[in-house]
Amino acid sequence: MTADVAVLGAGMHPWGKWGRSFVEYGVAAARSALADAGVDWRQVGSIVGADTVRGGYPGYVAGATFAKALGWQGARVTSVYAACASGAQAVQSARAQILAGLADVVLVVGADAAPKGFFRPAGGGRPDDPDWLRFRVLGATNPTYFGLYARRRMAVHGDTLEDFAQVKVKNAAMGALNPNARYRKRVSAREVAAAPVVADPLRLLDICATSDGGAALVLSSMEFARRHGVDRPVRIRAVSTVTPRYPNTVLDLPDIATDAAPAGASTTETFRVSIARAAYEEAGIGPEDLSVAEVYDLSTALELQWYEDLALCGTGEGAKLLRDGATALGGHIPVNVSGGLASFGEAVPAQAIAQVCEITWQLRGEAGDRQVSGASVGITANQGLFGHGSAVIAVR
Structure with a gap:
């Protein structure tokens, strides 16, 4: 069994200081990635959201937040937080689900609406950090x-x-x-x-600087990519x-x-x-x-x-x-x-x-x-x- 997964789609919401919700940026990036992949949202078996601690409770459950915003259709949902590494952890979670046979197609989404100025500690006291x-x-x-x-x-x-x-x-x-x-x-x-x-x-x-923006990927099994007509996709190795x-x-x-x-x-x-x-x-x-x-x-x-x-x-x-x-x-x-x-x-x-x-x-x-x-x-x-x-x- 190959450890590769295919990257069928990639999409972004442009970076800036837009003053809107992180959800808007993530949904725009997700729709762009789905369109790039030629995949309908209803074909997605799982969605993995990279969390933002600045988005309140919806930011802590970003996977479910994006799933709701895109329209609940029964997909598995996962939310991941790992500070600056959150996006890669989300990719890893999606890849693991695909290789485990839990889903053929996984949507990975991350977005943020950053505050003005330099980042400050969030999430309460952490005296061992x-x-x-x-x-x-x-x-x-x-x-x-x-x-x-x-x-x-x-x-x-x-x-x-x-x-x-x-x-x-x-x-x-x-x-x-x-x-x-x-x-x-x-x-x-x-x-x-x-x-x-x-x-x-x-x-x-x-x-x-600190910015607002969003990015998304549509990942799939190699078998799904072939069925989808993509013979030589970019692969995450x-x-x-x-x-x-x-x-x-x-x-x-x-x-x-x-x-x-x-x-x-x-x-x-x-x-x-x-x-x-x-x-x-x-x-x-x-x-x-x-x-x-x-x-x-x-x-x-x-x-x-x-x-x-x-x-x-x-x-x-x-x-x-x-x-x-x-x-x-x-x-x-x-x-x-x-x-x-x-x-x-x-x-x-x-x-x-x-x-x-x-x-x-x-x-x-x-x-x-x-x-x-x-x-x-x-x-x-x-x-x-x-x-x-x-x-x-x-x-x-």
């Missing part, structure tokens, strides 16, 4: 964390403000070509440098949702080896490296096989880190990879040709799904002016709070 403590005890919002991470890259690897600016320049150029992006304007390195400092050394244009491995209790940095480490445990790889490694191992490929990647560029510095975590280059070589043009359209491994979060902003439960949408369009050859020539293998990657890993590998 390091991210909650970062907010409450240190007063360190996400941009503060991003700034500290950027400073570390500058100190350890010699990255420069110009390197960070060039990530934004690259991604803004791609976002300008994407009709679903919120920001569709090219920027220059000079404009990035002139933007207000938010969390030293990062400027306003180095950090992603791997979904990594791993957690950190003890004694690596710091999610972003390798821990020093200790006598407490269990046999075979790595103390030198970061959590993000383990996310990528698990995806590669499940898919039976390596970074050298990739055609395109979509990564969570919460900040420009973080995109450079993902280059290394995905093993697109060696440790400390992310900025060089960027300078060489390898991650730009036309380079040997284009990254964030959608425009990334730099162009979209965060609509948290939708973004990991949106990454798979972009990979799907790339592998189909349907990405228009931002198309990666000959794309055949793509990876998505992000990390959610509290140890939620997320990477998806799709092939054609």
Whole structure:
């Protein structure tokens, strides 16, 4: 039995600040994906919703919320929350149901209506959560964390403000070509440098916004895809949702080896490296096989880190990879040709799904002016709070 599932349809509601309900965005994305797949809503055997904690109770039961809005027709329903990794967890749940024979066709939907300003802790007190403590005890919002991470890259690897600016320049150029992006304007390195400092050394244009938006996928068994007349669909080959491995209790940095480490445990790889490694191992490929990647560029510095975590280059070589043009359209491994979060902003439960949408369009050859020539293998990657890993590998 193949572990692949087919991606029959992909759809999005454009990102922005629309001031409407997340349900509206998710339903629009779902209908777009169903139309793209040529599948009627009544053919869907299951719907998986990625939750948004900002949507009140309907957001906590997003699967049922979207099912009701689309019209109850008896489908199974699942709701998933995993912070920034919610969308990939939803894809994993859908994939598992298909491979288990519980449904032939599953609709995956994520949408958000984000508040103005930086995200704050939600869901009550969590004194055992390091991210909650970062907010409450240190007063360190996400941009503060991003700034500290950027400073570390500058100190350890010699990255420069110009390197960070060039990530934004690259991604803004791609976002300008994407009709679903919120920001569709090219920027220059000079404009990035002139933007207000938010969390030293990062400027306003180095950090992603918070946004409204939605994304959806129609997944199916390979047998259903063939019956549906799709002989060579994009296929999801791997979904990594791993957690950190003890004694690596710091999610972003390798821990020093200790006598407490269990046999075979790595103390030198970061959590993000383990996310990528698990995806590669499940898919039976390596970074050298990739055609395109979509990564969570919460900040420009973080995109450079993902280059290394995905093993697109060696440790400390992310900025060089960027300078060489390898991650730009036309380079040997284009990254964030959608425009990334730099162009979209965060609509948290939708973004990991949106990454798979972009990979799907790339592998189909349907990405228009931002198309990666000959794309055949793509990876998505992000990390959610509290140890939620997320990477998806799709092939054609």
